[in-house]
Amino acid sequence: MLTPRKIYWPAINLVGPGSVKFVGEEVKKLALTKALLVSDKVLVENGVVKQITDALDQDGIVYTIFDDVKPNPTTTNVHEGLALFQKEQCDFIITVGGGSPQDTGSAIGILATNGGNIADYEGVNKSKNKSVPIVAISTTAGTAAEVTINYVITDETRKLKMIMVDPNALPSIAVNDPELMMKKPKGLTAATGLDALTHAIEGYTANGAFELSDAIAYKSIELIGRYVEKAVEDGSDLEARSGMGWGSYIAGLCYSNAGLGIVHSMAHQLGGEYDLPHGVANAMLLPYVMEFNMDACPQKFADIARALGVDTSAAATVEEAANMAIDEVRRISKSVGIPPLRESAFRVEDVEKLAEQALNDACTGANPKPVTKEDIIEIYMKAYENAPVAVAAQ
CATH class of the missing domain: 3.40.50.1970 (Rossmann fold)
Structure with a gap:
């Protein structure tokens, strides 16, 4: 303040x-x-x-x-x-x-x-x-x-x-x-919806976050969690489209002022190298980057779980509640049909170059946790293998 x-x-x-x-x-x-x-x-x-x-x-x-x-x-x-x-x-x-x-x-x-x-x-x-x-x-x-x-x-x-x-x-x-x-294809609705969710989550946890960005990011996550699957399922649902419109708009106001993080840094490389749609690239990487970043701001990740509508009352610790957010993002991504990184044009032999470029991307500086080239390589590979990222101790 x-x-x-x-x-x-x-x-x-x-x-x-x-x-x-x-x-x-x-x-x-x-x-x-x-x-x-x-x-x-x-x-x-x-x-x-x-x-x-x-x-x-x-x-x-x-x-x-x-x-x-x-x-x-x-x-x-x-x-x-x-x-x-x-x-x-x-x-x-x-x-x-x-x-x-x-x-x-x-x-x-x-x-x-x-x-x-x-x-x-x-x-x-x-x-x-x-x-x-x-x-x-x-x-x-x-x-x-x-x-x-x-x-x-x-x-x-x-x-x-x-x-x-x-x-x-x-x-x-x-x-x-x-x-x-209205009536946009399911695949496009899913990709753009997960792009908006990535904006809200990265904006909420960015090291540039502040009072106003926190408030609007939380509301954006809440709206997207409520409406993204409905909008994908029924493209003519005006209430769902309106909810997603507001969620996307608010998320933009948040990240434009607070910053983003390495989901975007890494997704930019997938788009540049393989012409992969940006929203799909973000969605493929989001839960893995969340696991990497979680120990930097576990309370915020617990907040994200609640914003997504998850009942965290059974969580014994804030870390358990934070993990519920990651599980819910994975569930939503699977529900709307986002494929794993393995099913894209990603090539393992490119990972060193992609990681180096991601490290130097303009979005990296706002990530809530310091990151190395080796960290980024590991996250790419975990996403490619469709396996959980080990949360590194600080």
Whole structure:
């Protein structure tokens, strides 16, 4: 409580069913003229982008569409999007989608006002100028990229995910409308839902956690624990979609201000090397990293168990209650169909390189427990073998 904090989240936040309809009136208040709408071809083909453009047309908002974003967006995606932004003389960005369009839009926005190559901005606080205004419209309850200062772009040459942590990339308007998330496939819902849970758990236990982040992380874990399996089972359940929308949104506010940890550091390498979807990579690693970190903050892990709805009254010690959280995360992951790491493209012969890169990832510094390259190798291998991680003594 004695440490001053800079707390970041978007100036305008539109959350809940039907909230996307307010985008036009908020854009008009900013006196903007033309948007680059950043999305992907799947969202164009399934009609989600049309839902947005119909609303924009009705409000007289001018836009041009860039829909070449890949699931793990690349430097090429970013620079092609920037070229279109400049050619069309746009002055703001609308992102529509999950983390991939959101991250791409953030990168384009930073380059539009700062210049250079996107690789110049890898790391923390590398830009000088604020991005052009961004209206970030989420269509998945997962990444919460619509409310964060973080974005991730893959360097195709190095097969490496570059992590940017930059308040200048924060969207001006964030939109989290669960009606845009309805009827998404079970696999996508599971991956994004476990991504959101990872954000909340890592944000709650990060060494940058503080009073506000603790409060909202706990609520996020509670909501996700209550609704993720329901949302996976029935994609048309608006209550479950709304609960997950709020859980994801709140988790984003938490981790954007508190930090993350080595689940993300390690998952970034799986995405960069094998193009593995980020939410799936997080889910595969989460329980193993929780076991590694548990002795650094056992009370917080016991809290997580209770937030997930686990009855911890039979636990004789706080450590027993903490282990219940790990068991529950494993159960949820299995219930929603997350496969083990062994069933991915992961190669054992790559583990040294992956561990070295994870150790140097921007998220590692927020992990609640110091970690070595050897620790990361062990966690990767335990996840690959689908075996429990031995909790190391401090």
